[in-house]
Amino acid sequence: MAGTRQHLVIEAGRTERQYWQDLWKYRELFYFLAWRDILVRYKQTAIGIAWALIRPFLTMVVFTVVFGNLAKLPSQGVPYPILVFAAMLPWQFFANALSECSNSLIINANLISKVYFPRLIVPTSAVIVSFVDFLISGMILLGLMAWYNFVPDWRILMLPLFILIAFAAAMGAGLWLAALNVEYRDFRYIVPFVVQFGLYISPVGFSSSIIPQQWRLLYSLNPMVAVIDGFRWAILGGSSQIYLPGFLLSLTLVILILVSGIWYFRRMERTFADVI
Secondary structure, rough: OOOOOOOOOOOHHHHHOHHHHHHHHHHHHHHHHHHHHHHHOOOHHHHHHHHHHHHHHHHHHHHHHHHHHOOOOOOOOHHHHHHHHHHHHHHHHHHHHHHHHHHHHHHOOOHHHHOOOOOHHHHHHHHHHHHHHHHHHHHHHHHHHHHOOOOOOOOHHHHHHHHHHHHHHHHHHHHHHHHHHHHOOHHHHHHHHHHHHHHOOOOOOHHHOHHHHHHHHHHHOOHHHHHHHHHHHHHOOOOOOOOHHHHHHHHHHHHHHHHHHHHHHHHHHHOOOHOO
């Protein structure tokens, strides 16, 4: 009985058309990379996963002392530690994702240069790892609420929406930096500066309501303003308000950064294996 013949057809552009299907096809690789990075981060550490709690907690303490106790800035009628930590959660997630994404392709250079898979999997897995830290850090917020007997209102149900916006901001900026870092290794030095500088110009240690009204729209050019204000609106409730024009401007910038980040990453993706 004659064996059946199988024909291999190589068609130009087929990989491009199936790219988004390949993301699902290679989902096991995505799980592997994310789980590997989680294990490596806390392997052989004395206190393990507690590092995800210590860093944001100490930052919250410093900001509370400086801005709450010394500068006496307004806290929107809630305990100042809760005001700060409601902003620390999305900022820490964004900062960690930015740092992890920017180096993700370089760290996985051997894998990228030898095997085909949608490269978008690599920075996305880095964002997921940072999101795990975000969920762990959320336990501090729950502890602060219990300590101060603070109970959020119905707005807390809107929190997943603002988490999605934070994810989009981290993903968009991370894709830009991941692609640029392959071509220009200077970005390994630029990213830590951007993260540190961004912490001070974002409303993490203070409420954005203290910004003079004539500057609020300009201040909202920082995409993290929408994310942080959204988190505070959902978590704090009460007198916490969103400056709608600024929020819409920041949200538009987040969407623009995400779309352009995907476009630029896909444009540069075909050259990663040669350049890296």
